[in-house]
Amino acid sequence: MIARRHSVFFKLHSFFIIASIVLILLLTSAYHEQEVQRQQLFVHRSIELSNTLTLIQNHTCKTQDKKLQMLGYQSIDSLDSKAKRLILPNFLEEKLRLNDVSVSIYRDSKGVIYALAREHCTMFYRDTAEGETYYFVWFLFFALMGGLISMYLLLWRNLLPLKHLYEQIKRYGEGEKIPHTISNGKDEIALISNAFYRALEKQDKLKSSRELFLRNIMHELKTPIMKGKLIVELEQPSANTTLLGKLFSRMEHLIIQMAQIEKMHAFHLQRTPVPIASMITTAIERLVIHHAKISSDQCNQIVTVDQELFTSALQNLIDNAVRHATALPIRIQCDERSICIQNYGEPLKRPVEEALEAFVTERNEGGLGLGLYIAQAVCEMHGFALDYTYKDGAHNFCIRF
Numbered sequence: 001m002i003a004r005r006h007s008v009f010f011k012l013h014s015f016f017i018i019a020s021i022v023l024i025l026l027l028t029s030a031y032h033e034q035e036v037q038r039q040q041l042f043v044h045r046s047i048e049l050s051n052t053l054t055l056i057q058n059h060t061c062k063t064q065d066k067k068l069q070m071l072g073y074q075s076i077d078s079l080d081s082k083a084k085r086l087i088l089p090n091f092l093e094e095k096l097r098l099n100d101v102s103v104s105i106y107r108d109s110k111g112v113i114y115a116l117a118r119e120h121c122t123m124f125y126r127d128t129a130e131g132e133t134y135y136f137v138w139f140l141f142f143a144l145m146g147g148l149i150s151m152y153l154l155l156w157r158n159l160l161p162l163k164h165l166y167e168q169i170k171r172y173g174e175g176e177k178i179p180h181t182i183s184n185g186k187d188e189i190a191l192i193s194n195a196f197y198r199a200l201e202k203q204d205k206l207k208s209s210r211e212l213f214l215r216n217i218m219h220e221l222k223t224p225i226m227k228g229k230l231i232v233e234l235e236q237p238s239a240n241t242t243l244l245g246k247l248f249s250r251m252e253h254l255i256i257q258m259a260q261i262e263k264m265h266a267f268h269l270q271r272t273p274v275p276i277a278s279m280i281t282t283a284i285e286r287l288v289i290h291h292a293k294i295s296s297d298q299c300n301q302i303v304t305v306d307q308e309l310f311t312s313a314l315q316n317l318i319d320n321a322v323r324h325a326t327a328l329p330i331r332i333q334c335d336e337r338s339i340c341i342q343n344y345g346e347p348l349k350r351p352v353e354e355a356l357e358a359f360v361t362e363r364n365e366g367g368l369g370l371g372l373y374i375a376q377a378v379c380e381m382h383g384f385a386l387d388y389t390y391k392d393g394a395h396n397f398c399i400r401f
Helices: 008-055 061-070 090-097 136-173 188-234 239-265 276-287 307-324 371-382
Strands: 073-076 102-108 111-117 122-127 271-275 294-296 302-306 327-334 338-344 385-391 394-400
Touching: 008 061, 008 102, 008 111, 008 136, 061 073, 061 122, 136 188, 188 239, 271 276, 271 307, 276 294, 276 307, 302 307, 302 371, 307 327, 307 338, 307 371, 307 394, 371 385, 371 394
Parallel strands: 294 327
Antiparallel strands: 073 122, 102 111, 111 122, 271 302, 327 338, 338 394, 385 394
């Protein structure tokens, strides 16, 4: 499982959140700067209005109206009911008092309004200079945020097939067959996905060919072995017939081991809750070992495993213990976390790591050295550990859940 902090989707979400925060901070800073500029513009325009009124204070209202409109002050009929009167800085209020015109300043949703009251007229003017400068920040913010969200959604949509591809690879690794679906996309992820499915197709063909070859070989070998065993049974007992019987039995056992390996590599686990005792009993019956050679605990524990494969692992461990024991019976012990198979015998002549490899066996021992390899492979498929210890003349192979 991918750690959250390593996920490309986590990084994408983090980038989007950080970029959004930075964009909002930039908007806040720009908006604050615009507010400062608006205040400066307001002061400048108010002083400009005061100076203009000083020059035209003896003129008529019509001349005043004409002059102010030339400076960007638009005449309006009345105040909006929602307009609020502004509290002016002391220096600005004193500046406006120097004229014979009474000036009141208001602000509504559209901007600043100046109310000019003279003896013979009262006029209202809206400052048009302010309204032209303060919408660019909002426009830029929404444009950038829209672009950021669009890019985020586009990248998220393009990366989404990665999750599906990961699940497909995971299922294939567990031995499950997955459908081969070719993507029509043109990006790198689509190319990787198509290359993966083409590789799977070739792998499945090689796998099918290998399975067919092995099954045919095993089938062809079983027929002469069965005939040989039948002929040996019909012959008069002698040293030679006894030896031939053992050889044929050994060859049959080797074919069974090869079949188990073939099944391991071409088979995905079918986990079910199974009593350990029943699998031990099945393994002993398949080995045709007398129960006097084995001492076993009750083993009433239940484990969730592939019954066929796990029984095969127990069968190989028990067979290995019986064949190499210098004293019988061997001992099978169970608890909630492990199954241990113990036998007394000589120490291993090589490291246990070598003994667990395929096709490693002692000289004149017979066999292909596949028993422990099969047990180890089955444990790894289940996510279990196969531990080995040698103490006080006893070999202990333990499967740890």
